[in-house]
Amino acid sequence: HPRNLRPPPARAKAPAKFTHYSPQARISTADAAMPAAHSLLHLAAPKSVAPTSTLSLAGAAHLRLLPSRRPQRLVASCSSAHPDLAAFPNPNGLLVAEPAAAAPIDIDVATEAELRENGSRSTRRTKLVCTVGPATCGPSELEALAVGGMNVARLNMCHGDREWHQKVISSVRMLNEEKGYAVAVMMDTEGSEIHMGDLGGAPAAKAEDGEIWTFSVRSFEAPLPELTVHVNYEGFAEDVRVGDDLLVDGGMARFEVVEKLGPDVKCRCTDPGLLLPRANLTFWRDGSVVRAKNAMLPTITSKDWLDIDFGIAEGVDFIAVSFVKSAEVINHLKSYIAARSRGSDIAVIAKIESIDSLTNLEEIIRASDGAMVARGDLGAQIPLEQVPSIQQKIVKLCRQLNKPVIVASQLLESMIEYPIPTRAEVADVSEAVHQRADALMLSGESAMGRYPDKALIVLSSVSLRIERWWREEKHHEPLELEDVSSSFSDKISEEICISAAKMANKLEVDAVFVYTKGGHMASLLSRCRPDCPIFAFTNSTSVRRRLNLQWGLIPFRLTFSDDMESNLNRTFSLLKARGMIKSGDLVIALSDMLQSIQVMNVP
Numbered sequence: 065h066p067r068n069l070r071p072p073p074a075r076a077k078a079p080a081k082f083t084h085y086s087p088q089a090r091i092s093t094a095d096a097a098m099p100a101a102h103s104l105l106h107l108a109a110p111k112s113v114a115p116t117s118t119l120s121l122a123g124a125a126h127l128r129l130l131p132s133r134r135p136q137r138l139v140a141s142c143s144s145a146h147p148d149l150a151a152f153p154n155p156n157g158l159l160v161a162e163p164a165a166a167a168p169i170d171i172d173v174a175t176e177a178e179l180r181e182n183g184s185r186s187t188r189r190t191k192l193v194c195t196v197g198p199a200t201c202g203p204s205e206l207e208a209l210a211v212g213g214m215n216v217a218r219l220n221m222c223h224g225d226r227e228w229h230q231k232v233i234s235s236v237r238m239l240n241e242e243k244g245y246a247v248a249v250m251m252d253t254e255g256s257e258i259h260m261g262d263l264g265g266a267p268a269a270k271a272e273d274g275e276i277w278t279f280s281v282r283s284f285e286a287p288l289p290e291l292t293v294h295v296n297y298e299g300f301a302e303d304v305r306v307g308d309d310l311l312v313d314g315g316m317a318r319f320e321v322v323e324k325l326g327p328d329v330k331c332r333c334t335d336p337g338l339l340l341p342r343a344n345l346t347f348w349r350d351g352s353v354v355r356a357k358n359a360m361l362p363t364i365t366s367k368d369w370l371d372i373d374f375g376i377a378e379g380v381d382f383i384a385v386s387f388v389k390s391a392e393v394i395n396h397l398k399s400y401i402a403a404r405s406r407g408s409d410i411a412v413i414a415k416i417e418s419i420d421s422l423t424n425l426e427e428i429i430r431a432s433d434g435a436m437v438a439r440g441d442l443g444a445q446i447p448l449e450q451v452p453s454i455q456q457k458i459v460k461l462c463r464q465l466n467k468p469v470i471v472a473s474q475l476l477e478s479m480i481e482y483p484i485p486t487r488a489e490v491a492d493v494s495e496a497v498h499q500r501a502d503a504l505m506l507s508g509e510s511a512m513g514r515y516p517d518k519a520l521i522v523l524s525s526v527s528l529r530i531e532r533w534w535r536e537e538k539h540h541e542p543l544e545l546e547d548v549s550s551s552f553s554d555k556i557s558e559e560i561c562i563s564a565a566k567m568a569n570k571l572e573v574d575a576v577f578v579y580t581k582g583g584h585m586a587s588l589l590s591r592c593r594p595d596c597p598i599f600a601f602t603n604s605t606s607v608r609r610r611l612n613l614q615w616g617l618i619p620f621r622l623t624f625s626d627d628m629e630s631n632l633n634r635t636f637s638l639l640k641a642r643g644m645i646k647s648g649d650l651v652i653a654l655s656d657m658l659q660s661i662q663v664m665n666v667p
């Protein structure tokens with residue numbers, strides 16, 4: 065591990081050549097302490113090396129210089145084939161600094177390691193979203209999640225202030241820029257959820273059977289009067305009626321409304337339980353959730369608009385909108401973003417969690433760039449036994465409409481406290497993978513649980529296992545996908561992707577390559593859920609990050625031309641040099657410039 069590479073004795077400026085003197089110097093990718101993909105080389109070197117240089121070590125290894133806070137140090141990452149780096153070729157070799165050229169191809173380092181270790185056909189197809197919270201907001205915890213396969217980091221604006229979220233976004237960006245990950249960022253709005261106050265600073269309160277509690281819209285100074293909680297929604301006392309059921313956190317504790325006294329609502333505890341700060345409140349009448357004035361609360365509040373401005377300024381990749389009720393709000397947000405973010409397209413994800421969204425489902429999903437089955441709040445708004453069939457319906461609909469879909473909440477809830485999941489949780493994760501959802505999400509498990517990394521490993525290994533089972537058992541569903549194209553040209557792309565996916569399965573190819581400018585052709589391919597992974601090459605880093613959410617796509621940043629022959633030759637040699645494909649692999653190549661299908665063996 066080459067921390068011991070030393071600069072030559074007092075050599076002057078350029079040409080920046082350095083002899084190093086340590087005979088043991090090795091650039092080892094077999095360093096047990098560090099995964100191969102991010103061995104960092106700490107090179108002490110004079111300032112004559114421009115920070116944008118590319119270094120090469122005796123022609124065998126190419127290193128990319130990375131920003132370093134310590135002026136006396138150069139930090140570089142390997143950007144050429146790791147197999148060549150097994151041993152440094154010559155203990156007195158030359159370290160040559162050349163003026164920089166951008167890396168010819170970029171791929172997330174964790175995905176690259178997976179490709180090299182498992183081979184392309186065994187890479188994970190289901191994408192993983194992790195909610196970042198107090199348990200995972202530090203740079204090293206975030207890196208552990210990136211190593212574990214986090215594709216998207218989610219920030220829940222219900223919690224933490226903007227300064228906290230800004231720090232997390234910077235840390236994710238540092239990981240991407242300095243260490244070669246490609247983690248996308250999703251901001252999730254707070255919305256106008258009805259919830260309790262923060263219990264005057266107490267960590268929790270216990271409600272016992274039969275106790276009479278006061279739920280009040282009045283504000284209180286801490287400490288709160290006994291058996292009293294504040295409710296954040298002004299119209300609460302008007303909306304509820306005596307006899308209504310009041311559910312805390314979807315039923316973790318339950319009360320019955322017994323009396324209304326102006327701003328105070330007296331309730332008897334009927335299911336004892338723990339009340340947590342800012343716990344969600346819903347009220348039910350005759351077996352369904354009550355929609356009174358509360359149904360008029362805005363989906364995007366003034367606080368949310370400020371958060372959205374913050375998200376646009378920070379360049380987040382996705383904005384997930386809580387409690388969407390109609391397509392209008394999505395259209396409104398999309399035009400707001402388009403007017404403000406100058407081309408850096410942010411994808412808008414509709415969270416399906418409000419009872420009203422269920423009646424406008426198709427319209428909402430059509431308007432959005434993706435959807436989330438937000439089972440937490442959904443399960444508090446409709447009877448729980450209806451959630452599984454609605455999940456399946458949303459996943460199917462998203463696939464038909466070619467929108468990525470995330471299955472979220474309580475996938476591994478018990479792992480907030482325990483190092484292994486329950487069998488039932490594993491079955492739930494399997495079901496979501498089996499439904500071929502694009503992505504799975506961790507909430508409390510990664511935000512504040514004791515075992516965030518282990519939870520991510522469970523999602524990843526269950527996904528891999530179920531995906532393999534699916535392929536082995538040949539559960540190919542007949543591809544009865546409805547037409548999604550809006551123009552004849554789109555229709556051609558769609559048919560090409562459907563045919564390419566069929567061919568990929570029948571010929572058992574190792575990968576489908578797709579050269580795509582805006583990502584549309586890549587998502588059309590992903591929609592077909594072929595047996596092999598889809599290598600999606602795009603010029604744009606923001607498109608590349610957004611493709612992170614879609615099933616089976618391995619996004620690469622690559623500058624390519626309209627000449628497919630030269631694109632392919634270049635890609636083959638770049639990927640071969642890095643051990644991601646090998647001679648003889650069978651590949652299908654598509655491009656959205658040519659609308660053609662080519663089948664070939666890697667030379």
Ligand SMILES: Nc1ncnc2c1ncn2[C@@H]1O[C@H](COP(=O)(O)OP(=O)(O)O)[C@@H](O)[C@H]1O
Binds near residue numbers: 197220224
């Ligand atoms: N940014 C944050 N700061 C503090 N705690 C957080 C943060 N994000 C999430 N959490 C914690 O993780 C839990 C689960 O996250 P999530 O499911 O996103 O939120 P919620 O439970 O409010 O719907 C939250 O209830 C909260 O305790």
Ligand SMILES: C=C(OP(=O)(O)O)C(=O)O
Binds near residue numbers: 437
């Ligand atoms: C993902 C969800 O939203 P949040 O965590 O913001 O409540 C949910 O309700 O399931």
Ligand SMILES: [K+]
Binds near residue numbers: 220255
């Ligand atoms: K939220």
Ligand SMILES: [Mg+2]
Binds near residue numbers: 386417440442
């Ligand atoms: Mg929710």
